[in-house]
Amino acid sequence: MGIENRKSLDILFKPRNVVIYKASEKIDYFLAGYKEQNYNINKLYLVNSEKEEIFGLKCVKSIEDVPENVIDLLILSIGRNKVIQELKKLLFKKKINTIHIFTAGMGESDEKGKGIESELLEILNDKNLNTRVIGPNCMGVYCPEGHLAYEPAFPTEPGNISFVFQSGDLHSQTIRIGARRYDLKYSKGASIGNCLDLQISDFLQYYNEDSATDIIGVYFEGFSRHHPDEGRKLFQTLKTMDKPVLFINGGNTKRAQKAILSHTGSISSNQRIWGAIVKQTPIIDVPTSMDDMIDYLYLFSTYINRFKKNRNKLSEVVYPKGKNVLLILWSGGFGIIDTNMLTKLGLKVPYFDGPILKKLREIYPIKIGSLAN
Incomplete structure (x- = not known):
């Protein structure tokens, strides 16, 4: 992974400051999650011109009132019809390292939504920006070490499991139920939705180099229509993974592939291609079941934790090569x-x-x- 990409994802998971733009009571779970993870509230800024405070946190009227020259993570929570206009304004007024576009109703919905996504990508492709984006249509990131969580029920103690999911609710349920059932602990998690910019392959490369990650869980629906080379990139990335990658392919049937189009607007791969990927890469093909994913995570986590405990002379876990x-x-x-x-x-x-x-x-x-x- 390139140095700039690694730096961007470091910032995404461990931002020095966070701005929620157009914050409202509707996203109270974000605020509760940040508080539960003990994020520095003095570095959490809520922008809302009509509110004095939300759940005890003071609001600022505009992005100019945020006392930071550089914003590490901006969560964009506005209706799709205003996304283009507001994003242009924000990028003009502030240097922003990473953006989480929470907004739904985009490429997964209709032709207008697809058009909005294309315009967004055109803006972000400006080489002078160097701003990376997750979403749209996603829940965002979770990192106990970075004190980030978009839900208050997520564990606060860090572990060695990291996720990248194209479904926000499935991501949330896997984290919560895994913690409750097996006391699983997590390093990082990303719900990335429609993959306008950052792709699954980017997160896999990052986790593969991340010393805090031993096991990787993936829920995959398909490739972004904006990145036709992602299939090749993902395949090459999977071939070089050194860590266990537990992979659920959501598009196993034609009917599921139709459902995916209205969920994240992704283009799913057919089963013949998927079968070839499984055979030619070291991934673990998990049945399309959240319970199976959680059980597999527990199995691998238990083995690796025991291995580390009993083989403490080794500097790192040694995985089978074939x-x-x-x-x-x-x-x-x-x-x-x-x-x-x-x-x-x-x-x-x-x-x-x-x-x-x-x-x-x-x-x-x-x-x-x-x-x-």
Whole structure:
């Protein structure tokens, strides 16, 4: 990952200041989440020209009243018809490092929404800006170390699991239920919606280099219509991942692919392409179930935490380099069940024949059981 991209994501997850533009009571969960995570309230600015305060926090009338020369994270919470006008004004008046466009009703809704997204991208492509964006149509970021959360129920203690999801509610539910069911702890999370600018591949590259992340969970719906090269970029990124990537592909059926168009407006990949990606990259293909994702996270988290505890002489966790798995079991039934499970996960269980099988029979001459499978 390039230095500038890494710096932008560092700022996104650990902003020195946050501005919520057009703040209102409707997003009280953001304020409650920031308070619960103990974010520095003196660096949280609410811009609303009609309110004196919201839930005990004072508001400023305009962006000019924010006493910061550089805004690290701006959360844009306005109706879609005003997004273009307001964004231009904000970028003209302040240097903004990262923007979370909370606004929905964009490319996932209709042709007008698609047009608004295209205009937004044109503005952001100005090379002099160097402003990175998540969204639109997303919940935003979560980072206990950065004291950020868009919900008060998220754990405050940091862990080693990081997420990038194209569904805000699924992201929230996975975090909450995983914490409640298995006491899972998290490093970072991003609900990124329609992927106007920052893509899933950007977050994967960042997490792969992030020392606080050991396990990565992904919920993928498809590629942004604005970034036709993202498929190739994601494939190349997945091939080089050093950490476990637990991946849910939401577009498993034609009917689901239609639903995706009205959810995040993404272009989903067909199953044949997805099957090739699973075979050629080290990702773990998780069934399309939140419960399965949480169980997988618990399994990997437990293993890695035990490994670190018992192998503290190692500076880092060492992961398997390939997908080949050898099973040594007494029971043929368990061997079949385990083979099914491992194969569905994208791992390879060898079938022995020829010279290898002959050599194994010399080592293990007992006639009980089978050495072939």
